[in-house]
Amino acid sequence: MKPAFARNALAAALLCALSQPALADDADVEARFKALEARLNAVEAENQALRSQLVSTEQKADAASAQLEQVAAAAPSGGAGWSENTQIGGYGELHYNNLDGEGGASDKDEIDFHRFVLFFGHQFTDRIRVFSELELEHSFFANGEGNGELxxxxxxxxxxxxxxxRAKAGLFLVPAGILNETHEPPTFYGVERNPVEGAIIPSTWWAGGVGLSGNLGSGFGYDLAVHEGLNTNAGANYAVRSGRQKTSEARAKDLAYTARLSWTGVPGLTLAGSLQHQTDITQGLDANAGSANLYELHGVFNRGPFGLKALYARWDLDGSGPASVGADEQMGWYVEPAFRINEQWGVFARYNEWDNRAGISGNTGKQQTNFGVNYWPHADVVLKADYQTQDNDDGRNQDGFNLGVGYQF
Known part of the structure; x- marks a missing residue:
């Protein structure tokens, strides 16, 4: 608009000048024309500069818009902020055990805040996330003192x-058994976790490595993992639980390979099996030990108020060392029926058998029966009571009752 106005004004001035009496000579008229032409050229130059600035501004605006779109695309859906993409959770449980020992077993009268756990997770994008779990056991641990573990x-x-x-890398729970990956107190019956998965799986079992998980359709799912293996020894009679390295400067001469296949094709039913192979369960430190294989099967069924869990697990260890103490075969199983009276009350019974030296005939087997009740005042809060009785082959038994309270969030 500005250049057009200036042009019209100059033209009007020119007409006025021409309409005056012809007092000026030709040289004067020519000078005026040149001055007007110079003014017009200056206006044209100014107009061109303004057009260039406008184009530059539009280009900068387009670039800024593109950058904003890239940031929005990289963020999780909805463009949520850091706090909205970060999750905090956890669980905890307090136990009271009142057990009478017989046959040489000790009494146990104890109150213990067994576990205090915090979860931290963050969603970087719709496809990338991190998850972590930090646990304090037995309430107190400082400078090597106390009974606790951090x-x-x-x-x-x-x-x-x-x-x-999905793929993952880092420190994760090994895909085996029922409890190893899901063990928050409101999710299972009984004050203490079942002894079979603790001694044989061995739960809770975590390791550093890489893994793949996914769905195959028709209710089938899979998990594959390569991770640090166990590192047991003759001093512990090659018991698998003693071999957990907990990814603390873990020896990795012989890695472990774990695979699990699960099926949930019927509502309320989960069937799964895990296999694991490790070339040397002592990480090359014991020439008398060799490879180890874990075989595990389990089922979980819930229909209305009725529930049923069952699990069988077995380790086969090669080598003359494990065979000499019967640890070449370590096995266990349990079955647990339950009945949910209503949303708040449930009762259960569980029978457990396990033996970490089942390869020899002797008094190494253990049997334990539990029955009790869970009360959920809230879906994420539970009060528990159960009675246990043992009938171990060596006669060393602990019988009595357990009380507990637990939560998750």
């Missing part, structure tokens, strides 16, 4: 490869 049980990054398959 442990990092999970810390891994997970990547969605597509809608059905």
């Amino acid at each position: 442990e990092l049980e999970q810390a891994y990054v997970e990547f969605d490869l597509n809608a059905n398959h």
